Amino acid sequence: MYIAHFNFPGGFMKNKRNWRLLLASLLFSGLAFAFSDPFNPPPxxxxxxxxxxxxxxxxxxxxxxxxxxxxxxxxxxxxxxxxxxxxxxxxxxxxxxxxxxxxxxxxxxxxxxxxxxxxxxxxxxxxxxYGHSAQQHLEETVRATCQERLANLKGVSAAVIGPDGQLSTVVHGHSDAARRYALEPNHRFRVASVTKLFTSTLIMRLVEFGYFELDDRLAEYLEVPGLPNGKSITIRQLLSHTGGVIDHLNHPSFYRGNWKYRTWDEGDIYRFAAVRSPRFSPGQGYDYSNTGFYLLGELAEAVLEKPLKDAFREYIFTPAGLNQTIYDDFSDRRHRIDSLADNGRAYEYHLSAVGAAGAIVATPADVARFGHALFKGKLVSAQSLELMQQDLGYEQGGDHYGLGMRMWDDHGIKHFGHTGALMGYRSILMYLPEYETTIALSTHHSHYRWYDLVNDVLLEMADYYR
Incomplete structure (x- = not known):
């Protein structure tokens, strides 16, 4: 008979305890193998x-x-x-x-x-x-708000540029006072004081090009005979409405005589400001001044030695790709602006009285393009933009206002831009930094619920791009 011999190291066979452990281990492994059912593939x-x-x-x-x-x-x-x-x-x-x-x-x-x-x-x-595009959301919001709360609005045009750079536009209503013709995206509007943001951008570009510094005095470059505190007012103070300059466009004495049928030159505006007391000493308060921005336009002309319309075109319109934007220094009842949405008051007086404070005419699409170019750093440096966003107005007890720029925090949405109101036109430009989105709206109807529409569009587009 053949007997097999197994040699276990360390005298394993002599250790009964280890032998029992081996048998228990083999038994447990067999049971585990049986219960795992290797022939049952899982789902x-x-x-x-x-x-x-x-x-x-x-x-x-x-x-x-x-x-x-x-x-x-x-x-x-x-x-x-x-x-x-x-x-x-x-x-x-x-x-x-x-x-x-x-x-x-x-x-x-x-x-x-x-x-x-x-x-x-x-x-x-x-x-x-979202199942709908930004275009669809903009259309639905404008249409619903106009139907529900601004049913008699003559017309409105809106444009939005999202973080992807995509432009969406929508129009609602009519382009003329008689409501005979439909409003179209290429219709232009008087953007009024939204012009101030264009002007401040121009001034900041001239600062960057070395023509002057923000804290230089206006009198170093432009003589305004008799202007109260004219020797001490700085460019920064004019940009932030903290220079104490009178506001001729909101002064009742300005609208006397034949104001509807005349034109103005810089001397007329200078004299109006010179014979009236300042609002306060420069840098000691805040008071919105169209006259101050008119003077900034004169400053640009003085240092560049060219008309303001040429300066805007060279430094703002062309770099930002604005093909439907003009500086209006010419229009009247006989010389009308092509594609201007008309409300019956479009040529109420000559905008030579307004100048750099509010004479730009544009489509909302172009206004949005300008805003997007500005806030995305294509027109001024990041440092200049930061200076424009300093809340100098509020520091002096006034509005939240920087250098030609309003700032808001409505509905928890921080945004920058400007508003405008002139001759029955209303405009607004808003940039929402959190969403990298620019919104522009214009109407030729001073409807009392205009800001219902503005806020609805603001909230809708912020929610869309959130």
């Missing part, structure tokens, strides 16, 4: 594939779940962490629903497949985006 997910699944608001959503079990076990499929807008059909193995605009966001859903012996899970990432 396998075939669809959807890994990756983010995009879902659009206001549109039906369906997603099929495909699970395979090789040995045809009966599977129990369930879905966990479902948002309210999604339903899971365990028979069709389908997720379905229709998210609303309020459901925008990212969701994580877990699908579990149980064959009675093993459970496999798959995590799905669903990203819900």
């Amino acid at each position: 396998i997910f075939l669809a959807p594939q890994d990756g983010t699944i995009e879902v659009l608001t206001e549109q039906p959503f369906e997603l099929d779940i495909e699970v395979e079990d090789i040995d045809n076990d009966i599977l129990n499929i369930r879905a966990e962490h479902l948002p309210e807008w999604i339903t899971f059909d365990p028979y069709l193995l389908q997720l379905y629903g229709q998210p609303t605009r309020l459901d925008r966001g990212t969701y994580y859903i877990t699908i579990k497949a149980d064959d009675g012996r093993e459970v496999r899970s798959k995590r799905l990432e669903l990203k819900v985006k």
